[in-house]
Amino acid sequence: MTDALLKVEDLKVAYGGIHAVKGINLEVKQGELVALIGANGAGKSTTLKTLVGMVKPTAGSITFNGENTARLAPYHYVDRGLVLVPEGRGVFPRLTVEENLQMGAHTRNDKGAIASDMARVYDLFPRLKERRLQLAGTLSGGEQQMVAIGRAIMSRPKLLLLDEPSMGLAPIIVQKIFEIIRMIAAEGVTMLLVEQNAKLALETADRGYVMESGKITLADDAKVLLANEAIQKAYLGE
């Protein structure tokens, strides 16, 4: 396939002597919601961090929107539309909700569009609108996740990378976050979603990859993966 928005080929990443990602291939097409699932320590976060330059690959290639984006400095990715909502959210704790959202639009110049995007984020997260002047560090975990996602939307991503948005959240909040993820997907934002909550991720996604100790072991339509017995045993607790 040549029309992939993101194409990763034979990507290898190591931390000193530890090989965290051992030669993976994956791709995300325009408009898709792709899930990357796997156990703790499989290398999912490392993969996402490598995609936005926070970690440098040891081998392999990353092509985003037709451009080789491996090894750029981390601040070059937002402009290209590659935006990560990191594990643990990475909000600015001592800035207000609104200031956090504005930071997402830091590299943009289109004032009017920024204002309308802000309004859209507040539509998606009415909760944030109520708390727009509260310091982000004083929000609950779920609200911080909303800030992190909202801030990413403010960057107008072409590909949104989400690292375990459900982590540490109460089930009802997780449902809410995934509802939002589906809404954003419906608006046409392409997403690569990393989750340990495999069931929910595969129910939400179009396609899925399964990662085990640094390698991709399975890749298929999300529905097919959901029906796969081995996956049900290993990840879906059935």
Place this chain on the structure above:
Amino acid sequence: MNFAFMKTRHGKAITYAVLAVILALLPWMLTGGFENGKSWVRAVDFALLYIMLALGLNIVVGYAGLLDLGYIAFYAVGAYVYALLNSPHLAAILPAWLIGPNFIVMLVVAAVFAGMFGVMLGTPVLKLRGDYLAIVTLGFGEIIRIFLNNLDRPVNITNGPQGINNIDKVHFLDIDFGRPMEWLGLTFDMVHLYYYLILAFCIFIIFVTLRLQHSRIGRAWVALREDEIAANAMGINIRNVKLLAFAMGASFGGVSGALFASFQGFVSPESFVLMESIMVLCMVVLGGMGHIPGVILGAIIVSITPEILRDVINPLQEGIFGRRVVDPENLRMLIFGLAMIIIMLLRPEGLWPSKRRAREFHEHDEEAQA
């Protein structure tokens, strides 16, 4: 206190007008009101220089969150650049066109030079934060001072510990700032003339820092201060933004230093010791880090208080004991130290903090009330 009135547009205009009148008349109130009024105007001139320094350091420490304990080095660079180009010291060696340049050109040169030194300091410390950064910057400040002290051999550039004398006063707009001038029936002495000159630059720098704060670069500094990794992810080039903070802060110091050299007519390495860096940092922290009005207040308090003490303590001592028991200079550090401890214990956010900082320190109080 209720400042609500001052926030309306009408109120703002009135406040600024009153402030302008006070600032315009201040030196005359001092010379008219006090027997040693001129030395008070001189003290105010120095306070204005310190405000410029504190605002420069505030960019580095307050906005970008980079602790710098060697800031006075940039003041030194500005002062020496002015001194070398405006005194007989190097006049025989340097080409004639370099000596005594136009005043504005001179200030630009001082700012650019100091800014280059800022980048020189910034580059090796890009990866450092907090206490490590503080130690390296402290070392940098000392290195500059030691260079100034020793660059009299083999070629005499800085004239070593003796310093440089006979520095020309500013000549600008047909005014010789070193000579008394008659105008509107008033005699403007050197201290008066310099008051207005330094005040003008001080206002200019306040204006620039205000604009910076609300600019894209100002927001980038905030992001950098709060979380480097997240800032990077927002598309901010950490390296450039940090170097810009160092360079901007340093260039303010350089301008201030150049004005200092011309005002004082004499510079030596002694004026640029570590204690001076610490004093400027105290002004920033005591006033309210990152908040321009607070930083100005801090600079005024820290630079003027010793003058007041000098005038109050000696007569007081003589009145009570019949003689001087303690040298006011020693007492000054004692009182200053105590004041710092008390203020930092009671108001760690500074005397006049920004709303943001006050909130950071009192978030828990609010929660307790809620």
